[in-house]
Amino acid sequence: MSETEPESAAFVRGRRLAVDVGKVRVGVALSDPDGVLASPLVTLARDLATKKGIPTDIAALVSLVEEHEVVEIVVGLPVTLAGTESFAARECRNYARVLGRSVEPVPIRLADERLTTASASRRLAERGVKGRRRKAVVDQAAAVEILQQYLERLRRL
Numbered sequence: 001m002s003e004t005e006p007e008s009a010a011f012v013r014g015r016r017l018a019v020d021v022g023k024v025r026v027g028v029a030l031s032d033p034d035g036v037l038a039s040p041l042v043t044l045a046r047d048l049a050t051k052k053g054i055p056t057d058i059a060a061l062v063s064l065v066e067e068h069e070v071v072e073i074v075v076g077l078p079v080t081l082a083g084t085e086s087f088a089a090r091e092c093r094n095y096a097r098v099l100g101r102s103v104e105p106v107p108i109r110l111a112d113e114r115l116t117t118a119s120a121s122r123r124l125a126e127r128g129v130k131g132r133r134r135k136a137v138v139d140q141a142a143a144v145e146i147l148q149q150y151l152e153r154l155r156r157l
Contacts, residue, residue: 017041017068018038018143027139035151035155038147077092111149
């Protein structure tokens, strides 16, 4: 599992999946094969129930990886504004570890997700998305923010 930055190797064409891990929901976004645009895909319920020994939300991610032929997964890492890791960051690292074991050999990258949920929520509010509808899609929108930032860094390499 790579920390924060994409690898400096040549760009590999293919879809990338971003995951915004929350306590209750997991937002998921998907890129186009050329790595230009991130789009919302789905919001999954976090679930400790297991399916074949893995949490059902991770099993759903495994299915999405297979269905979309994902070449790389980006998991948002909630770093504090001061740049330190909190309990939530440690939980995301553990989640990424379990996901990584479930999707091998697809690489997992951790990306700084500072302010992505706040930014996503603000953008949704600007578009007039309110109340329950915003709560339902904010995790997807945050995953889009994480993935779009990652894709932009990847293109600069």
